[in-house]
Amino acid sequence: xxxxxxxxxxxxxxxxxxIPALAQEDSTATKTFELTLYGDVPEGETFIASxxxxxxxxxxxxxxxxxxEAARVCQGGDGTLYTASAELQTGFPSPYRIQFRxxxxxxxxxxxxxxxxxxxxxxxxxxxxxxxxMPDQLPDTGAGGLAGPGMPASSVAILAFIAVRAYxxxxx
Numbered sequence: 001x002x003x004x005x006x007x008x009x010x011x012x013x014x015x016x017x018x019i020p021a022l023a024q025e026d027s028t029a030t031k032t033f034e035l036t037l038y039g040d041v042p043e044g045e046t047f048i049a050s051x052x053x054x055x056x057x058x059x060x061x062x063x064x065x066x067x068x069e070a071a072r073v074c075q076g077g078d079g080t081l082y083t084a085s086a087e088l089q090t091g092f093p094s095p096y097r098i099q100f101r102x103x104x105x106x107x108x109x110x111x112x113x114x115x116x117x118x119x120x121x122x123x124x125x126x127x128x129x130x131x132x133x134m135p136d137q138l139p140d141t142g143a144g145g146l147a148g149p150g151m152p153a154s155s156v157a158i159l160a161f162i163a164v165r166a167y168x169x170x171x172x
Contacts (some may be wrong), residue, residue, distance in 0.1 A: 028089055029116050029119050029120065030120075031098075031120055031122070033049035033085070033122055034081060034082070034123040035065045035066070035081070035100060035124050036082075037076040037079070037126055039128030040128050040130045041128050042104075045067060046067030047102055047126070048063060048065060049065055049084055049098070050098075051098050051099070052097055053096055054095050054096065063086060064084070076130070079125075090118075091117075092116075095114055096115070098122055
């Protein structure tokens, strides 16, 4: 085999081995964030989804789900769905950190860490007290995320009773 043929063979092998790596770097997947709100949502509430690469210096990216500055104002009731999507790169050695946050009280109420390899959806819910769920004496604690949509009404009533009893028995 001539020197030119050997060099051509090495060049072709190098090119063939680098093509999958190049394809992986440019690969993306659609990440969809879903938030369902329940109950009586106070005016002016804002909810976001955010993501960043865990253990990275890259900034956190925030997606506005609902709020005064968003396309839709936050409303609850029997369950109002808000969505946002982003194209994320796949194949990172470190996973993404995903968060859902209520901005008024700066509270993260759902968080997970996952590797992104294909199109995925992350869903979260937040429940505010409503007139039907909670007694009038219940203080607004901002803990609306305690009762999920799958929780039986009897459990919600028990949680409300415990909260009111604790509120009434506190030192004055």
